[in-house]
Amino acid sequence: MSGKTIKADIAVIGAGSGGLSVAAGAAQLGLKVVLFEKGEMGGDCLNYGCVPSKALIAAASAAHEARHAKTLGVHAGDVTVDFTQVMAHVHAAIATIAPHDSQERFERLGVTVIREPARFLDGRTLGSASFSVRARKIIIATGSSAAVPPIPGLDTVPYLTNESVFELTEAPSRLIVLGGGPIGVELGQAFRRLGSEVVIVEADKILGREDPAAANVVLEQLRADGVELMAGRKAIRVEAGPTLVVEDERGETRISGSHLLVAVGRKPALDELDLAVAGIERDRNGVITDKSLRSSNRRVYAVGDAAGRGQFTHLAGAHAGLVVRRAIFGLPVNADSLATPRVTYADPELAAVGLSEAQAREAHGDDVRVEVFDFAGNDRAIAEGDTRGMGKLVTTAKGKVLGVTLVGRHAGDHIALWALVLSAGLKLSQITSMIAPYPTRGEISKRLAGQWYTPALFSPRTRKVVSILKRLA
Structure with missing residues (x-):
């Protein structure tokens, strides 16, 4: 040098x-x-x-x-x-x-x-x-x-990573995706919709980091698209073909394809x-x-x-x-x-920021409230004919926002509001006072925040107060 x-x-x-x-x-x-x-x-x-x-x-x-x-x-x-x-x-x-x-x-x-x-x-x-x-x-x-796992035989066959997959000149006839995280799910679904047969293999749960209910919305769409999902299967070796040999409690399974994409993390x-x-x-x-x-x-x-x-x-x-x-x-x-949002750009998108419900309960015990809003209740989703998905708001009992998960069309765009809420320490009342244009999916976040106040707003105590105020008026 x-x-x-x-x-x-x-x-x-x-x-x-x-x-x-x-x-x-x-x-x-x-x-x-x-x-x-x-x-x-x-x-x-x-x-x-x-x-x-x-x-x-x-x-x-x-x-x-x-x-x-x-x-x-x-x-x-x-x-x-x-x-x-x-x-x-x-x-x-x-x-x-x-x-x-x-x-x-x-x-x-x-x-x-x-x-x-x-x-x-x-x-x-x-x-x-x-x-x-x-x-x-x-x-x-x-x-x-791209992380490459030490699987016996992997070094003897050609394989793809995100650093080489975009150099393909022909679509794989059958793509084996090793790894069920965001990269594997995104690329697996994309290649399936472009005409390839696709099987996603994951040793644990597919999208296992995410809220299970939200992840399941994505998994249902993958299955509807014709993606074969093999969770809980550990890769034990790779053979020519390429053929991926996996095992679970029932024994070994051989999965053959035209191409192997390694997407187990970075x-x-x-x-x-x-x-x-x-x-x-x-x-x-x-x-x-x-x-x-x-x-x-x-x-x-x-x-x-x-x-x-x-x-x-x-x-x-x-x-x-x-x-x-x-x-x-x-x-x-x-x-x-830093309140860092993350998005899995599948269809539907899955976006989250802050703590999941499980993480919040582990950290805060019983001092946790959860609100869920189904996108089937959003007028824009109905008009578009796409009501897949939900929003989940996780707070303390007093209303401090701990985390939010959204799964549905354009969820990645809408999670930005909740990243602001967490980073700026905004209150739920500031979200409910926001005017969201109608009809948009932007109303979903306001509905989530509004639901938090529903039990108190329409409680017997509030009804009693309203009754007194009515007589005074």
């Missing part, structure tokens, strides 16, 4: 959402910023994750809507899928967004962009093949990569950084940080997937804002207090 030495105020490793946000903010504040990126600008989200997957889902949804438009009196005829055009749409979406994350744009902002892998040389110095960068503050924003991309040289502690989840996102090395911060606090692009962006405030301005921040 040799070459030019650079002194910088901020050095950032990784040009994904978090790293780019830190670099842009610091550069526009007049600081000297160096940004290392060994792969594609824009990181996983733009190139292999959020953007291509949602573009694929949009195509799959269009095919599904066309097939089922007859329920609304619209007959589209036979629906055919041109997979080449679908993938062209996917890559066009990436190309359209890419200039915003491009090297050229960041160089115009004044950032020195080095397209090489970096590693720590000491506690405040990074090195690559051509440069040595000594910085006042260093930000680790390396993101994560791991932080930290192994090549030589963190120990810089005195930076980590665990299996990522860099160990305090609430200000600072590592055990006081000059080094971590954001996004690398910080081990959740693997969401929007969380990485929020982390970037905190780090700019803390590392540059010295302001107090608290990453532990």
Whole structure:
């Protein structure tokens, strides 16, 4: 390792959402910023994750809507899928967004962009093949990569991950999806709607992190779509074909397909950084940080997937804002207090923020109230012919919001209101006083909040008060 030495105020490793946000903010504040990126600008989200997957889902949804438009009196005829055009749409979406994350744009902002892998040389110095960068503050924003489980035989057959699946030129005839989390469910449903046979295999429960009632709404739709669901099946080996061999209490089952997609989760991309040289502690989840996102090395911060606090692009962006405030301005921040929503972009979407009902009861015992509103009671859902789903509001007995789960059409859009409620500490009365346009699904959140007050509002005590007030009036 040799070459030019650079002194910088901020050095950032990784040009994904978090790293780019830190670099842009610091550069526009007049600081000297160096940004290392060994792969594609824009990181996983733009190139292999959020953007291509949602573009694929949009195509799959269009095919599904066309097939089922007859329920609304619209007959589209036979629906055919041109997979080449679908993938062209996917890559066009990436190309359209890419200039915003491009090297050229960041160089115009004044950032020195080095397209090489970096590693720590000491506690405040990074090195690559051509440069040595000594910085006042260093930000680790390396993101994560697809986790590949140590299943015997997996290394002997071709398999897909989210980093390769969007390079397919032909739709799989039969896709085996190993992993029943959000990535596996989203891609599995999309490929099924695009014409592939799909089986999703999960060692535990499919969408097991989510509220069981909400998850079941999604699972019912997957089954209706023709996706084969195999939960509680542990993968024990992979054979040529590919063939996935799984087992449960009844014995072994062989699942054969044309393609195997491994979607068992993600791991932080930290192994090549030589963190120990810089005195930076980590665990299996990522860099160990305090609430200000600072590592055990006081000059080094971590954001996004690398910080081990959740693997969401929007969380990485929020982390970037905190780090700019803390590392540059010295302001107090608290990453532990962030109310981070999550969405599984299946159809229907499943969105949540805060505590689930089970988590709330574990933390608060009997001091928990739960309100549920079925989307069949929403006029817009009825008008659209899509009443699938529900909302669940979890509060303390006194009405403090602990968490919300929504499952239904556009649930990911509507969870934002509840993220605001949690982050700003809003009261339920402020939601009930909001005027929601009619008819929209936005009314669902107001109905959830209103239901919380229903028992008290129409209680015998309230009726007695009204009776007295009537006589006085």
